[in-house]
Amino acid sequence: MIGLLKGTVEHVTTNPILVVVGGVGYNVYVPDSLRGKLTKQEILFIHTHVTDDAITLFGFAKEEDLMLFELLLTVSGIGPKTALAIIDRGSQYVRGAINKNDVDFFTMIPRLGKKNAQKIIIELRNKLGAITELDLAAGDGETKPIRQALESMGFGREEIMEALKNVGGTTVEEKIREALKYLGKP
Structure with a gap:
């Protein structure tokens, strides 16, 4: 292969x-x-x-995108073209939608109905850990400033990783605010 x-x-x-x-x-x-x-x-x-x-x-381009693509293929009813369309939305947003049970995020993708969207969320929710850890360990451009800000506030790596799995937002500032809310600091 x-x-x-x-x-x-x-x-x-x-x-x-x-x-x-x-x-x-x-x-x-x-x-x-x-x-x-x-x-x-x-x-x-x-x-x-x-x-x-x-x-x-x-x-x-990124190994975590490949890993998420391959995880999506494990869901029955999801073929490679649909998985590719899902990845095209951005792997960090896909992970966020899975963690937040956001069925609407997936139903906006062509060839993907509500039933398969629910299947993706249910089947992949507990399998995302390895991809998120790889993404965070790499310190990609999107999570690095968030991690650095939270580390400077005294949060540990495990806490930060857990918070980043559960934040939404579109800007770095919004993500830091949501991470702080998740971690219990307003």
């Missing part, structure tokens, strides 16, 4: 994109939100999806 591709990105205007590695071109489906951000040289984490009639590659 192919787990990672490092090569030259060609033809990014359509999905799948073409990634050339060692003179061989691979068609790789990526989230639409990633297509516009790709550079000429790229490293993609790959999920190889095998069916009776095709081998399809799905690529992600």
